[in-house]
Amino acid sequence: MANNRLEFALARQTRTGEAPLLAIPRDVRGRTRMSNGVGNQSMRTSLMIAIAAAVSAMAPGFAFGAEKTPTAFVGSFVKIVSIECESGDATDAETGEAVVVLCMDALYQATYRVERVLEGKLVTDSEVTFNVADHYGFPKFAERKRALIFLDEHDGNYYHIKYQWVPAFRTSEGDFAQCGCEAEDENEDLQKAPESSPDCRLLSFSPAVTRDLTHSSQYVIDKLRTDLDYKIRGDRAECVRGILVEDVYKRLRPELMENINAR
Known part of the structure; x- marks a missing residue:
């Protein structure tokens, strides 16, 4: 150059x-x-x-x-x-x-x-x-x-x-968390169901984190019924599990450090 x-x-x-x-x-x-x-x-x-x-x-x-x-x-x-x-x-x-x-x-x-x-x-x-x-x-x-x-x-x-x-969403306890517990894995076997993060926990979000199912196909609804992160409540799926932002950051920090200090 x-x-x-x-x-x-x-x-x-x-x-x-x-x-x-x-x-x-x-x-x-x-x-x-x-x-x-x-x-x-x-x-x-x-x-x-x-x-x-x-x-x-x-x-x-x-x-x-x-x-x-x-x-x-x-x-x-x-x-x-x-x-x-x-x-x-x-x-x-x-x-x-x-x-x-x-x-x-x-x-x-x-x-x-x-x-x-x-x-x-x-x-x-x-x-x-x-x-x-x-x-x-x-x-x-x-x-x-x-x-x-x-x-x-x-x-x-x-x-x-x-x-x-x-x-990030506020919880009923005053914390902040992401909705959902699937752990990111770049080498994930696509034939296997995604694994949950070890930091996963049951959470109550305030206000509730929901997905409107009014216009969703039965395929999407059935899939959410088997998803441990959500509970079907009428025409909505409500998020009931997640990871606190402190634990999310703990997992992401090494990559962020590598990024900002790259040469």
Whole structure:
């Protein structure tokens, strides 16, 4: 990549906290001189190489520094706003070089009310605002009233660790938990029924976590009747088992640590 003089980075995310983008020197818009003697290469090939490398660099948890710990909290939705990112010509703020900016993700800034802090410096009952980048569009966690969310911090700004979140619900005892007990296993035998997490417990959610079965097929209803996580009550299936967020985080933390400290 150095031979092509192609530079790519989480430019706005690392410098201004806005979001990830791809910045490519303007000279690749014409012909790119190769220092290895191969000759000229078209802009299209150069951009393809740069985009592929940048996508790799922007994997979930792209590291800002070494030996960091995640910020983990249960929060309730306050607001989310879209951040405009326009592809086109720009000037690199550090080098002054003319670059072509290619936006790779949909960009947002989300604000949440902190309800439970599992790790980090956030304060319960305060609000936290953080930056979100989602390659697929609107972030799924923002469609929920409440979620267990994982953040990375850099220079006092928070960034959502890409795609890392868990739906969270309040229990009658005042705790927070996910609904359901199936343990995630990447090597799971698809011919076997999913196993329950050892942290699984019977729970009463408040308000109740339910699924409307009014328009469900008999196949779905019969399947839920055999699902230990749900009880059928009339035309609804009510969640009766789950895992406390503290236990969920304990299981996910090693992967999150690896992500934010990746090089």
